[in-house]
Amino acid sequence: MIRFEQVTKRYPDGTTAVDGLSFEVSEGELVTLVGPSGCGKTTTMMMVNRLIEPTSGRILVGGEDIAALDPVRLRRRIGYVIQQVGLFPHRTVLDNTATVPALLGWKRARARARAAELLDLVGLDPATYGPRYPEQLSGGQRQRVGVARALAADPPVLLMDEPFGAVDPVVREQLQDEFLRMQAAVRKTVLLVTHDIEEAVRLGDRMAVYGQGRIEQFDTPGAVLGGPATEYVAAFVGADRGLKRLSVTAVEPGDLEQPPVARPDESAGRAAGRLRARGARWAVVLDASGDLHGWVGLDALGAGGRVGDLAHRMNAWVPVGAPLKQAFGVMLQHDAGWVAVLDGARFLGVLTPAKLHEALRRSVDADARGVPRGQVGFDSVADA
Numbered sequence: 001m002i003r004f005e006q007v008t009k010r011y012p013d014g015t016t017a018v019d020g021l022s023f024e025v026s027e028g029e030l031v032t033l034v035g036p037s038g039c040g041k042t043t044t045m046m047m048v049n050r051l052i053e054p055t056s057g058r059i060l061v062g063g064e065d066i067a068a069l070d071p072v073r074l075r076r077r078i079g080y081v082i083q084q085v086g087l088f089p090h091r092t093v094l095d096n097t098a099t100v101p102a103l104l105g106w107k108r109a110r111a112r113a114r115a116a117e118l119l120d121l122v123g124l125d126p127a128t129y130g131p132r133y134p135e136q137l138s139g140g141q142r143q144r145v146g147v148a149r150a151l152a153a154d155p156p157v158l159l160m161d162e163p164f165g166a167v168d169p170v171v172r173e174q175l176q177d178e179f180l181r182m183q184a185a186v187r188k189t190v191l192l193v194t195h196d197i198e199e200a201v202r203l204g205d206r207m208a209v210y211g212q213g214r215i216e217q218f219d220t221p222g223a224v225l226g227g228p229a230t231e232y233v234a235a236f237v238g239a240d241r242g243l244k245r246l247s248v249t250a251v252e253p254g255d256l257e258q259p260p261v262a263r264p265d266e267s268a269g270r271a272a273g274r275l276r277a278r279g280a281r282w283a284v285v286l287d288a289s290g291d292l293h294g295w296v297g298l299d300a301l302g303a304g305g306r307v308g309d310l311a312h313r314m315n316a317w318v319p320v321g322a323p324l325k326q327a328f329g330v331m332l333q334h335d336a337g338w339v340a341v342l343d344g345a346r347f348l349g350v351l352t353p354a355k356l357h358e359a360l361r362r363s364v365d366a367d368a369r370g371v372p373r374g375q376v377g378f379d380s381v382a383d384a
């Protein structure tokens with residue numbers, strides 16, 4: 001969808017911002033460009049919508065050499081989100097969002113209807129926020145409007161330059177989550193510039209790690225963390241890259257242990273006997289179709305009666321396909337030695353710290369062997 005062929009940009013003062021860059025972004029793929037300040041990320045991105053012209057080489061978008069296209073028409077096919085959102089202060093949020101459709105000559109009613117739909121998509125209620133002015137929004141909300149505006153004319157390509165850079169870490173993570181959910185639905189071809197390695201790992205289907213004006217490694221986050229191509233990349237991704245892998249490795253059914261099971265209508269005494277026989281201290285409570293009802297401890301079963309009346313709600317759970325990092329977080333939050341893994345309402349098993357470690361090892365080994373990351377990703381989380 002976006003293809004760089006030996007692209008070099010030299011500024012008039014002699015600075016070589018990018019040097020012989022070649023890479024390709026597939027349709028519907030999100031590629032993050034990450035690297036230290038001044039390494040050429042923004043220059044790379046701005047050559048795609050011709051805000052900067054390359055010195056040599058070719059860039060193709062949708063198979064067409066963009067040098068031959070009218071820049072204004074090209075830009076209408078490319079959404080652009082920047083850190084200083086650049087909303088028009090005297091226009092309402094709704095009109096800001098409708099900017100590009102209006103430029104494209106859409107009828108006012110249609111442009112506004114589309115803008116309302118987009119605000120909704122980025123999590124802003126159009127009735128509440130549409131009539132406001134940008135200064136009446138928080139930084140995170142402004143950022144969302146920036147994304148909505150970029151998507152308004154439904155461009156196939158989205159360029160994002162540090163789109164979540166201007167907000168605090170908590171809001172930032174929230175915006176990233178929302179963006180991933182949205183991207184799973186709209187599947188744009190996205191180039192996203194960031195200097196934050198965590199963000200690059202979290203958001204990218206693949207990531208390009210920049211050295212000075214060059215890409216040092218272009219691969220899935222798992223592969224970059226598991227096998228940095230150069231010393232430089234290893235230093236850049238950091239000594240804690242094992243930890244970062246938690247974000248890109250998914251919980252899979254094969255990682256799970258099966259605790260004893262009790263039925264809600266079963267007598268407490270019978271269930272307690274089974275637990276003792278297995279040397280277990282608790283059981284999951286599942287109904288006949290395998291849906292999770294809760295859990296029950298051996299101590300509670302001493303009270304007698306029916307298991308269903310003694311069971312606790314299961315709070316420590318994650319959907320299958322969730323990143324290990326999320327599972328680990330839930331484990332810590334509930335101070336539990338395990339976390340239940342569900343497929344919809346159906347109970348699949350529990351992830352224990354030992355199994356979490358095994359899963360991490362599996363992903364390191366798989367990447368070392370060059371095996372693709374399977375179904376790892378956030379779409380599966382968003383769908384769950």
Ligand SMILES: Nc1ncnc2c1ncn2[C@@H]1O[C@H](COP(=O)(O)OP(=O)(O)OP(=O)(O)O)[C@@H](O)[C@H]1O
Nearest residue numbers: 011013015017036037038039040041042043044195
């Ligand atoms: N108009 C210009 N004239 C001369 N040099 C420039 C110009 N714009 C950028 N550069 C230089 O080109 C190099 C790459 O800049 P670029 O903005 O692409 O980096 P970046 O990786 O996006 O950095 P940052 O993360 O700080 O935004 C830098 O050395 C920068 O100083």
